Amino acid sequence: MNLAFKDVKFNFPRFLLTMAGVGFLIMASTGMVGLYRGIVEDALLVVDRIGADLWVVQGGRAGPFSESSAVPADMDRRVEGIAGVSSVRRFVQVSQQFDFEGRDLRASITGLDFPKDRGEWVQLQEGRYLNAGHFEAIADESIGLALGDQVRLGQDDYRIVGMTRGMVDASGDGLMFVTVNDAMAIARRRTSEEVLLARAAAGKTAAADASESSVPQDSKIAAVLVTLDKGADEDRVRTNVLSWGDANILSRADQRDLLLNQRLWRLRLQILAFTGVLLVVMAIVISLIIYMLTMEKLHQIAMLKLIGARNGVIVTMIAQQSFLIGGGALVLGLAMSKLVFPFFPRRVVIDPSDFAGLALAVGAVCTFASLLGIWRALKIRAQEVLS
Amino acid sequence: MTAAPILSVREAARHYRSGDSIVKALDGVSLDVNAGELVAILGPSGSGKSTLLLIAGLLEPPTEGEVRIRGTLVSKAGEELGRLRDFRRRNIGFVFQKANLIPFLTASENVALAMEIDDVPARDARRHAERLLAGLGLGHRAGNRPTKLSGGEQQRVAIARALANDPTLILADEPTAALDGARGRQVIALFRQIADTRGAGIVVVTHDPRSLDLFDRTIELTDGRVIGERSGPVRIPAR
Known part of the structure; x- marks a missing residue:
């Protein structure tokens, strides 16, 4: 006769509520870890998927994600000439807030060096890649646009020709892909007043400034993406670029390191600290619940001892109930996480290995709580049934 | 040669320290x-009845004296009794004032549990439990949980479990205290029947004088000492 299952069956609504309570705690922990993973994945999304071996950025800077970076728009030509470089692409990324049908939307405008890059590295949900050099865009669905929408960015209207899902930048803004030239035009957007003020600040008149840009960032890109030839000497390319003096060069690993350990480290630490706190709370609550369940049964345990039950019978009952609550709560927590987190504004990644780790932690907590309950139960004397 | 008594308690004492003084619960x-044999232990509260039952039931060792079950010395002063759990399970049945049934088990499961703990296969245990319950007039209640049973029915299930x-x-501590007169008498009558048909020795601690006519012997305790012993059924004066 399985006493644990009999008890669960008898007190099923109560066990279900207990499991749900613990399940919510597990869901919260899953969410915290998932949020952390999501932020890391979002931050690394472009770096990992765009397929660049090296990033040529502004000299003395570690751009374009950790710091701002502006290099001349024709720097790609210079880089292309270095031995070992297979191909180059220009890269621009700029955050943009705009109005669409009365709604304020945000997007991270990302330039694709069309026609070399039509966005094939982007995973489309629907629509197509860029086909024209201007006024077409691929938008992430998190921005709030739909396929076929016409949206005004800068001075021009752009038509959404493709949709992606879950492609956002480090701050969670959805990516909108346009051609590099369009991205530069959108970045140049200034009111007339701004242009005049900028010219005045530079001590120039409009007439005297016929050929030069009025705003320092004009006609600049953020970085040049480099793909190396097979077997090319990366160090040689690096030395070459650094010798120019006005450019810095970073590998993909450098970019990942800068993003995770420079730009996001406080946030990551914060989330990890919260996760730690939540795990401690979860451990305490689960232990307390299981311990209290055992305490409620002390009289029955004394009775079991009186009728001669071996310690194994009592230990099995407590441990089985503990793991039943833990296991049920894990399943419930996972199901609720899968159900609820997709509606959260930021990506929550439920990584199987993280969840396995959480399951191990819950298992350890259940074991600890069981041992606590078992220790108390074994101290009960049979004659306490008389009390 | 006469057979050894089922239970033999010799010069059992139980002393507790309370502050600077020593309380002699049993002396x-x-x-x-x-x-x-069906024996009643009578006495006022604090007379040592329950302590005697705990010592006889191998739940507490005596401070002095010894306990023999069927002639075998099983408990003596200062002995650790944890090792006697299996012996207790096979030789002694307990019934208390409260039935102390496991609330999430049915009547038959409560009875069968005692056998399953003793490694009787589940199906056999369940069948035997149902037979026992039927023998005590509870066959139709075998599938009910304790909350669905009356106090008297619960107590009969507890007796079935003890059997x-x-x-x-069989040691019973105030088994009729929570029952009305008629139901209380039914329980004692059941013990009488069990003693007669099964040959079990039964000790019942009680201070309910209404069913004393069913006992073979009554022993009266006061302040931890035997102050009187009477053999044969006690005649209850007509009201």
């Missing part, structure tokens, strides 16, 4: 219970 009590492993000794 040199001796008691023999033979097979098929499950066919013990030679």
